[in-house]
Amino acid sequence: MVSNLDAQVNEAGYYSTQFKAGKFHNSNETEQPNMRKTLGIFWRYISETKQSPVPSKPLPMVQQSTSMLTQLSDTQIHMIKLGHSSVLLKVYGKYWLLDPVFSKRASPFSFAGPERFQDTPISLEDLPPIERILISHNHYDHLDKDSVLALIDKTKEIFVPLGVEGDLKQWGVDDTKIKAFDWWQEHTDNNSLVSFVPTQHFSGRGLGDSNKTLWGSWVIKAGDQSIYFSGDSGYFDGFKEIGRRYGPFNYTFIETGAYDKDWADIHMTPEQSVQAHLDLNGEVMFPIHNGTFDLAFHSWYDPLERVSKAAEHEQVTINTPIVGEVITAGTPHNNAFWWKSLMSKG
Structure with a gap:
């Protein structure tokens, strides 16, 4: 069942402490984009020279198939990074997807916008029936309309932040499959607990819808394993509160990339990502x-280089698997720093 009646929606709006004056807000107010800052960032994009923004060689990948996934045991949790923040979990025989983005571009356009460095290790068509999709927020690199629509017929339910249910219903998703969550709201069933918890970020898919939907991260507890999935966030004291309420975590999937001084409040540096894990x-x-x-x-490799050094300094165990590689919870894994041989200064 879904708890917390404060998360219900009526015609007047959202009964949520985060929803004020027609928009959702962070617990600690952050600087909101204005025209001057937006133009400054745009100028940087057209004037600054980037070093190695994309790989010069193909990145390694472990291909997956339906039969390979079926062969994974049903008595453990298996974790597969599909690219960016997309993760496939096999949770005691049932498949969960976190922020599935299979499209070629993280963009509202099929012909423009950031293009993926490599394909996903398995196609949408080859994915088995999905028990549950979890969405952290509605940005294009986390909520991919084409992927959701391609998956929905073989997906039992989709968990989203408050407000995102409106997008899904507009796209034709049956509202009986959708569960919308406020922060700290929980869902429990026979063998798992899922909770939607705070981050420090923002939302929006176009002009005029800034912060009209909520954002956040997910806590997953199943069997004897506890997993945290960050979505996107700036560093904030909320991580300590999540750890206090739901920790310790066996595995944390933490945002480590797309950081910059111009948006430091809403995306962490790699060093801050390690601190969030702690x-x-x-x-x-x-x-x-x-x-x-x-x-x-x-x-493209800076996040992995910096987080590896920060983790070593803080004596944190990190796992940087190749895309498509299966990691089984509770079993040892030999970590490979696969990107080092692909680094270039060009």
Whole structure:
């Protein structure tokens, strides 16, 4: 069942402490974009020279198929990074998708916008029936309309932040499959608990809809395993509160990429990502939100280089699997720093 009646919606709006004056807000107010800052960032994009924004060689990948996924045991949790922040979980025999983005571009346009460095390790068509999709927020690199529509007929339910249910219903998704969540709202069933918890970010898919929908992260507890999935966030004290309420976590999937001084409040540096993992009381950290799209001014490999050094300094165990590689919870994994041989200064 879904708890917290404060998250219900009526014609007057949202009964949510985060919804004020027609918009959702962070717990700690952050600087909102204005025209001057937007134009300044645009000028940087056309005037600054980037170093290695995209890989010069093909990135490694482990291809997956329906039969390969079926062969994975039904008595454990298996985790597969599909690219960027998209993760496939096999949770005791049932398949969950986190922020599935299979499209060629993270963009409202099929002909323009950030293009993926490589395909996903499995196609939408080859994915098995999906028990549950979890969406962290509605930005194009996390909520992909084409992927959702391609998956919905073989998906049992989709969990979204408050307000995002409106987009899905407009797209033709049956509202009986949709569950919308406020922060700290929980869903429990026979063998799992899912909770939608705060981040420090924002939302919007076009002109005029800024912060009209909520954003956040997901806590997943199933069997003896506890997983945290960050979505996008700036560093904030909320990580400590999540850790206090739901930690410790066996695995944390933490945003580590697309950071910059011009939007430091809403995206973490790699060093802050490691600190967030520590705040959450995590055991093994997976750096996500990197290696797939060019979304900032740093090189494509900078997030992985910096997070590896920060993790070593803080004595944090990180896991940086190749896209498509299966990681099984509770079993040892030999980490490979696969990007180092592909780094270039060009």
